[in-house]
Amino acid sequence: MKQFDRREFMRMGGQLALAMGLGAGATPRIAEGLEALASGTAPVIWLQGQSCSGCSVSFLNSRAPSPFAVLTQFISLRFHSTLSTATGHLAMEVLHKSLQEGGHLLVVEGSIPAGMPRACVMGEEPMTELVKTAAKNAKAVVAIGTCASFGGVPAAENNPTGAIGVPDFLVKEGITTPALRLPGCPAHPDWLVGTLAYVLKVGLPELDKLARPVMFYGRLIHDQCPRFADYERERFAEKFSEDGCLFKLGCLGVSTNADCTYRHWNRGANTCIKAGAPCIGCASPTFAAKANLPFYLKGVASVTEGA
Amino acid sequence: MATTVLIDPVTRIEGHLAIKVEVTDGKVTEGRCMGEMFRGFEVLLRGRHPMDAGQITQRICGVCPISHGTASIFAQDMAYNVTPPDNGRLIRNLILGANYIQSHLIHFYHLSALDFIDIAAVTGYQGEDGTLRSLRDWVNAELASKRLYPAAPFLPRYEAQYATDPTLNLTAAKHFVEALEMRALAHDSAALFAGKIPHATALVPGGVTQIVTMDRVAAYMANMQILQAFVNECYVPDVIGVAQAFPDYFALGKSCGNFLSYGNFPESSSGSRLFPAGVLIKGTPEELKTDVITEEVKYSLFSSPSGLHPEKGETEPAPDKADAYTWLKAPRYQGHPMEVGALARVLVAYQQGVQAVRGEVDGLLAKLGAGPEALDSALGRHAARALEAKIIVARCLEWAGQLRPGEPVFTDFELPDSGKGQGLMEAPRGALGHWIEIENKKIARYQCIVPTTWNCSPKDDNGVPGPIEQSLVGTPVADPANPIEAARVVRSFDPCIACAVH
Numbered sequence: 001m002k003q004f005d006r007r008e009f010m011r012m013g014g015q016l017a018l019a020m021g022l023g024a025g026a027t028p029r030i031a032e033g034l035e036a037l038a039s040g041t042a043p044v045i046w047l048q049g050q051s052c053s054g055c056s057v058s059f060l061n062s063r064a065p066s067p068f069a070v071l072t073q074f075i076s077l078r079f080h081s082t083l084s085t086a087t088g089h090l091a092m093e094v095l096h097k098s099l100q101e102g103g104h105l106l107v108v109e110g111s112i113p114a115g116m117p118r119a120c121v122m123g124e125e126p127m128t129e130l131v132k133t134a135a136k137n138a139k140a141v142v143a144i145g146t147c148a149s150f151g152g153v154p155a156a157e158n159n160p161t162g163a164i165g166v167p168d169f170l171v172k173e174g175i176t177t178p179a180l181r182l183p184g185c186p187a188h189p190d191w192l193v194g195t196l197a198y199v200l201k202v203g204l205p206e207l208d209k210l211a212r213p214v215m216f217y218g219r220l221i222h223d224q225c226p227r228f229a230d231y232e233r234e235r236f237a238e239k240f241s242e243d244g245c246l247f248k249l250g251c252l253g254v255s256t257n258a259d260c261t262y263r264h265w266n267r268g269a270n271t272c273i274k275a276g277a278p279c280i281g282c283a284s285p286t287f288a289a290k291a292n293l294p295f296y297l298k299g300v301a302s303v304t305e306g307a
Numbered sequence: 308m309a310t311t312v313l314i315d316p317v318t319r320i321e322g323h324l325a326i327k328v329e330v331t332d333g334k335v336t337e338g339r340c341m342g343e344m345f346r347g348f349e350v351l352l353r354g355r356h357p358m359d360a361g362q363i364t365q366r367i368c369g370v371c372p373i374s375h376g377t378a379s380i381f382a383q384d385m386a387y388n389v390t391p392p393d394n395g396r397l398i399r400n401l402i403l404g405a406n407y408i409q410s411h412l413i414h415f416y417h418l419s420a421l422d423f424i425d426i427a428a429v430t431g432y433q434g435e436d437g438t439l440r441s442l443r444d445w446v447n448a449e450l451a452s453k454r455l456y457p458a459a460p461f462l463p464r465y466e467a468q469y470a471t472d473p474t475l476n477l478t479a480a481k482h483f484v485e486a487l488e489m490r491a492l493a494h495d496s497a498a499l500f501a502g503k504i505p506h507a508t509a510l511v512p513g514g515v516t517q518i519v520t521m522d523r524v525a526a527y528m529a530n531m532q533i534l535q536a537f538v539n540e541c542y543v544p545d546v547i548g549v550a551q552a553f554p555d556y557f558a559l560g561k562s563c564g565n566f567l568s569y570g571n572f573p574e575s576s577s578g579s580r581l582f583p584a585g586v587l588i589k590g591t592p593e594e595l596k597t598d599v600i601t602e603e604v605k606y607s608l609f610s611s612p613s614g615l616h617p618e619k620g621e622t623e624p625a626p627d628k629a630d631a632y633t634w635l636k637a638p639r640y641q642g643h644p645m646e647v648g649a650l651a652r653v654l655v656a657y658q659q660g661v662q663a664v665r666g667e668v669d670g671l672l673a674k675l676g677a678g679p680e681a682l683d684s685a686l687g688r689h690a691a692r693a694l695e696a697k698i699i700v701a702r703c704l705e706w707a708g709q710l711r712p713g714e715p716v717f718t719d720f721e722l723p724d725s726g727k728g729q730g731l732m733e734a735p736r737g738a739l740g741h742w743i744e745i746e747n748k749k750i751a752r753y754q755c756i757v758p759t760t761w762n763c764s765p766k767d768d769n770g771v772p773g774p775i776e777q778s779l780v781g782t783p784v785a786d787p788a789n790p791i792e793a794a795r796v797v798r799s800f801d802p803c804i805a806c807a808v809h
Contacts, residue, residue, distance in 0.1 A: 054369020299722030
């Protein structure tokens with residue numbers, strides 16, 4: 001394994017501070033966090049806000065390393081609501097003592113009900129407060145999934161809880177801990193495990209301007225589409241289950257950055273477009289955001305009515 | 308003297324649940340279920356394109372997205388007056404069936420088993436099994452380290468009496484690790500037809516988008532054969548092993564004595580289902596009637612009217628409402644609280660004489676030397692799930708064999724200006740209903756009543772507690788600082804709070 005010295009961590013810390021729009025003053029702290037992660041002993045605390053647990057379930061679908069290998073060889077998963085044996089007051093004790101110790105990587109799944117803190121409470125503490133406490137002395141924050149990254153479905157138009165994504169919440173609260181986004185509904189397990197492995201073994205991956213690792217989110221789904229040739233030849237599917245480009249059915253691969261068409265889901269089993277399903281843009285910052293931007297175009301007058 | 312014991316959070320379930328029990332003379336006298344997370348799906352769905360619902364409602368739950376997707380497309384099939392072709396119906400069953408297997412495996416091994424088996428037993432393992440040796444070496448290295456919490460997330464745990472039989476502990480520990488692979492394999496199988504999972508994109512009104520190809524059918528069947536071996540040779544025997552080690556739990560955890568099943572897995576386009584619909588009120592069978600379902604909100608954090616049928620349901624959050632203690636509404640059937648889930652499905656099917664279910668249940672009861680009354684218990688719920696998994700995995704193999712390549716998987720339809728639909732099915736956790744109302748090609752109203760809404764329901768307007776609240780009464784709590792007995796009873800229902808509140 002490649003070993004880094006302090007200078008290397010400082011360089012990578014500066015890179016991350018830049019991607020997050022943070023000042024150079026944040027660099028030493030980020031460097032320290034990366035160094036702790038690279039030692040392979042970094043505790044991980046995983047909190048669930050307004051989540052469906054789908055990103056946790058998706059993590060369990062990791063092929064190699066297996067989720068068990070991740071838990072026993074990569075990280076020390078101190079707290080995870082769905083996996084921790086500790087329950088009740090014991091679980092809260094584990095969480096709080098680990099937070100006091102600090103030096104953890106904070107993974108947050110689900111959005112934050114910024115407009116209605118009562119909408120997510122654990123151990124009699126609002127999740128808004130728990131996330132703030134946990135983020136303040138974390139080395140870094142990973143927003144996993146579209147809800148944590150950008151708000152996602154709970155933040156859709158007309159939502160009653162004022163749900164927002166974690167990085168935006170932290171900025172609003174004046175917390176400068178660096179935060180990465182791994183959007184996707186759910187996030188692909190490789191995107192999490194790959195990012196963790198990269199940070200632990202190599203360093204900080206290159207990030208785009210939304211703090212997403214370029215290695216996973218650098219290209220549009222459309223550009224990597226197995227039906228791209230159909231698009232070029234203007235062979236369009238007119239109804240579900242037909243051959244051809246899915247654009248006229250509503251496919252959002254043209255505006256969604258992710259590598260699922262190459263990577264495939266569920267350990268290589270399939271991927272949406274291959275299964276004949278239009279991309280619904282689940283990794284996009286605007287996923288489900290607007291009522292007037294539907295996933296499918298059936299019955300939408302301006303596009304396919306009369307077809 | 309009464310002691311109040313709070314279990315908050317209840318971990319190893321889906322979502323944010325808190326349980327409060329009053330304990331007098333070592334037994335629970337009152338229980339409260341508090342659902343602690345709200346997103347407002349029914350509110351944010353209003354005004355959207357009706358077909359968005361099939362995708363958006365899957366995001367209610369990452370453990371059973373297929374159930375929500377299926378309930379939503381059932382409701383939409385009705386609203387659009389479309390019937391999927393046989394291939395479409397079968398593929399929906401295959402996706403749902405595979406997710407049942409993953410859901411039941413994760414519930415028993417990864418969420419519940421650590422309440423019963425002694426994971427620390429691996430520290431002294433002397434045998435040659437590779438999985439157990441690597442688990443042992445990791446746990447021992449962790450315990451020898453100076454970490455604040457070694458062997459997290461598996462330790463720490465409640466101080467309690469765990470299983471003492473070394474064979475049971477080691478076998479279950481090995482299967483705990485293997486079940487991680489098995490549940491992922493079940494998800495792979497679902498994705499062969501679903502596109503991806505969690506959150507399947509291939510489920511659409513009118514059928515599915517994934518065409519039948521023989522490579523997919525063969526891969527699905529190969530995976531299912533591996534899963535069938537694991538279910539029959541590991542899962543079912545491990546549940547029996549835990550049952551034999553903790554027989555007290557056949558007498559604990561009885562809830563309200565009423566059971567509801569909407570029926571599941573359509574066997575034809577005419578509506579018959581593998582598991583039938585039905586109701587048991589205090590043991591008396593009744594035909595399912597959907598017009599007697601209501602949701603009450605006196606103790607729920609909503610200001611909308613109480614007692615509405617879901618077709619007329621409203622969801623107006625009131626986070627500061629006095630006396631309300633949960634984000635769940637209180638669904639009632641003819642005014643009765645109802646237990647839902649695998650146990651309800653199995654009891655309804657048994658009562659209606661479904662042969663596959665009768666054979667499995669009678670065989671298991673004989674093995675345990677118990678009568679049918681033992682099923683209505685915490686262990687009965689685990690047993691019902693295991694038997695159901697055995698039946699479903701076998702039927703999935705038969706359904707896969709019925710697929711016809713080259714024949715349609717989807718029936719096209721016109722999106723109507725207005726319409727109504729009701730989608731009733733069974734999620735792994737129990738009866739799931741979606742109700743959609745469409746006006747001007749937009750969703751005018753959408754309501755969901757979800758399995759854990761039934762099971763974890765608060766008191767209704769008459770003060771009658773919900774099923775889990777009732778099941779806790781009488782549960783012994785030997786040590787209020789380590790209330791594992793109450794936790795075991797609650798987990799036997801496989802609660803999902805993201806679902807229950809939505």
